[in-house]
Amino acid sequence: MDSILEKAAVKRVHCTLQDLKCTGEIRVLADSARTALEAANALGIEVGQIASSLIFKLPDGSPLLIITSGRHRVDTELVARNLGIEKLGRVDADYVKEKSGFSIGGVAPIGWISAATILIDQALNDYEVVWAAAGHPHAVYPTSFKELLDCTGATPMVIGD
DSSP states (O other): OGGGGGSHHHHHHHHHHHHTTOOOOOEEOSSOOSSHHHHHHHHTSOGGGEEEEEEEEOTTSOEEEEEEETTSOOOHHHHHHHHTSSOOBOOOHHHHHHHHSSOTTOOOSSOOSSOOEEEEEGGGGGOSOEEEEEEETTEEEEEOHHHHHHHHOOEEEOOOO
């Protein structure tokens, strides 16, 4: 399991956490945390405490990162309307890897290799501690709504129901 901490993407998240003076330590999970439910079960917490990183494409082709609570789905029509665009574009695994530097299942909200528009689900503010992916499906780190706001420059928004 320690070899997971040696993966380039996980090291990038670790360095970013240090650079941003975040206090959370990356934890390696025995079980996969590819979904919010898997992560919550592995950590013994509520699914709403999982800060999932979902990626969409804006009309200009640039990435949109939505950091959402695992307790609900993103309402893509609501988000598009709030952004003043027609719709959010779907992306594939290659686009995710190219823009974020992470593979699906381990996309962290920090340590991206390119710029993105970032939104954060206000529902995450309901929890003192939330957990986010740390660059690998078995790696996560604890953080908070405020810390995610500060570290990502995200815009808070109601993302879904």
